[in-house]
Amino acid sequence: MQPIISVKNLTKSYKVFKRREGVKGSFLDLFKRDYYFVEAVKNVSFEIEKGETIGYIGTNGAGKSTTIKMLTGILHPTEGEINILGRVPHKERTTHVQNIGVVFGQRTQLWWDIAVVEAFNLLQKIYRVDEKSYKNRIDNFSEILGIGELLNIPVRKLSLGQRMKCDLVASLIHNPKILFLDEPTIGLDVSVKFKLREFLKELNSTEKTTIFLTTHDLVDIEEICKRIIIIDKGHKIYDGTLSEIHKNFGGQRKLVLDFREKPEKNHLLNFVKKFQAKLEDSHTIIFSQNVTSASELISVFLQEFKISDLKLKEMDLTEIVKNIYEKEK
Ligand SMILES: Nc1ncnc2c1ncn2[C@@H]1O[C@H](COP(=O)(O)OP(=O)(O)OP(=O)(O)O)[C@@H](O)[C@H]1O
Ligand SMILES: [Mg+2]
Structure with a gap:
């Protein structure tokens, strides 16, 4: 089978400018600033097939979010290649986003001041989702995740767990083939975590949505993912199925x-x-x-x-x- 995500020798270095101290330093910085590079992702390669569930794990600062930002087209790679469903994410961002859903646990993708349902409606228009399937999806997801009562509330008034569920529904309105989740369960209580995990498993099995997930909660991985990729200081150090990992190390x-x-x-x-x-x-x-x-x-x-x-x-x-x-x- 043809992989739907193909990543070859992916590398990202951030250019970081040094700041000089004090007023004089800030003044000098206006003219010439020293800088250095942080290598966040180094030479990472992998291929992912349709319907796979990948746990992308690593310690703080390992390069997980940087990878997700490149895969979703937000960041340009410094070196290497990404091909997702035949497209290069950062070059063909508008068409690429039609195929993917993205959720960042740390920050909402929704508009802060408008009601949840209005945000959903806007997304329907942006992604040109036909009325019937839009309605079906919203009704179905709202029921499973129990967000029916939240639809008329402005996003800024939602609790973290409520917002997360709404963010997840929002990311799925256009029926994306791949869902990228960057720490979706961060700060959530056990019952919300449980609900989200069940929801994602169901989504993967019914719609064959490919899931690419980062998390520090390895129970998420055990529950949702069949394969894990571990990165450490930007390097890939392990790539294998969960059953292999249990067999080899467990x-x-x-x-x-x-x-x-x-x-x-x-x-x-x-x-x-x-x-x-x-x-x-x-x-x-x-x-x-x-x-x-x-x-x-x-x-x-x-x-x-x-x-x-x-x-x-x-x-x-x-x-x-x-x-x-x-x-x-
Ligand atoms: N915009 C930026 N400018 C400079 N350095 C950055 C930038 N964003 C991230 N980094 C650095 O790149 C490295 C990887 O960061 P990244 O956010 O990808 O890690 P992560 O694996 O997502 O970590 P966490 O588990 O804490 O979310 C870190 O050393 C980080 O400090
Ligand atoms: Mg991160």
Whole structure:
């Protein structure tokens, strides 16, 4: 199948001007300003097919929003190529936006002073959506997300969660093939998060909308995405399906021990090595299910050390991703 998003060696550097201090400095800055470059995205490549759900994750400042801004045509890449549904986003922005929906959790795309329904109506006109499908979509989405009562309220009066739901509906009025979401669940309570996740899953399965999502909440990823791309300081460091990631990294478990008597470090290390496990800290052992069972490990440790309590933990996605970062370092 032909990919609908193709990104090759994408790079973005921002030119940042240095500011000199004081009045004299500001005056001098008028004539000549020193600058440096911040490399936000470096040589990133990937291809995405129709209907995929991608979690694009990374730490603060990793380059996620910069990537989304380039994919949506807001920013020009410094180097590299982007092709989305046969178009180059920053060159053919007007036609490109017909195919995509965009939601930035940090800031609304709606007009602050007008009622939600008026904003929807405006978008209908901008995207030339026919009356019947417009009405169908608004009715359907409003019902699922429970925003019927909000339609006549000015956007500025909405709570964060209410605004987010309206932003999401707004981004979907023109039935885009791809939906870009930059931290859509930031600051939302658990029930709104739950609703949004269910909504996005449903959208992907019924309309085959491709979803490209950034988030710091890895539960969003577990729930919505089948594939994850991890970036770190602008570089892509992982690209694979969620099931691969669980298979490759998730066969690990943690045994957290409360020692009644602190063991001698080498003594503990010897036992840990025997099971090809490793120490996370002085009382946490990371071991692989393929090498040993939890019961075997626990019984050996109970015999050998003075232990008052213990806890067994499965590695969740947060832990797995943390491990991938650490491995990269
Ligand atoms: N307009 C800009 N001018 C200069 N530097 C910028 C600009 N926008 C972003 N950056 C820098 O580029 C890097 C990547 O920023 P970006 O916003 O893409 O990160 P992010 O992965 O979205 O982070 P977060 O999780 O905090 O949203 C950061 O070092 C940031 O400071
Ligand atoms: Mg960001």
